[in-house]
Amino acid sequence: MMNFGKFSWANYRANYAYAKKMAERKNGFGGPLSKKFQWGDIFTFISFILIVNQRSLPDNWPAEYIYIASAVIYMIGQMLYFIKLPPRSRWGRLSWGLVLGAFAWTIIPLILYWCEDTATRDQQSNLVASGLSIIMWLMAAFSLFKYRQVRRRAAEQIYNIRMQSRRRRMYQ
Secondary structure, three states: OOOOOOOOHHHHHHHHHHHHHHHHHHHOOOOOOOOOOOHHHHHHHHHHHHHHOHHHOOOOOOHHHHHHHHHHHHHHHHHHHHOOOOHHHHHHHHHHHHHHHHHHHHHHHHHHHHHOOOOOOOHHHHHHHHHHHHHHHHHHHHHHHHHHHHHHHHHHHHHHHHHHHHHHHHHO
């Protein structure tokens, strides 16, 4: 029986804090994707700044190298987001992140080409940057394949467990 008359932090932790934490994790408010900045956020932000703010970088840096560096930094950031998750949610969320990133990498260089003057960057560098999205599309396709594979394996295991329990009930 709980003692409601006297409050103590030990009593609170023992009875309520664990249940609150589990309820937050179940509802999606806690867990590995919390409200704090993570390394994936920082890498994604740096990638976005590199691709959008090219005029502040020195002119002797080729645009192709800037695009390649930005794409690599973005992919590392996406992988850092979801590395600690279980396989099903890792591959599902990683595939969505890579699909959105690949779509952005297909569109953003063309928008930058149309918006800025043509003397600063040539069309070939923007086409190279759009071509880099092919690598992201391939990575997104691979992650979708892995997601489907994990789902299929989980469904097979669930089916096997149910069949074993049915067999046990039949022979008892």
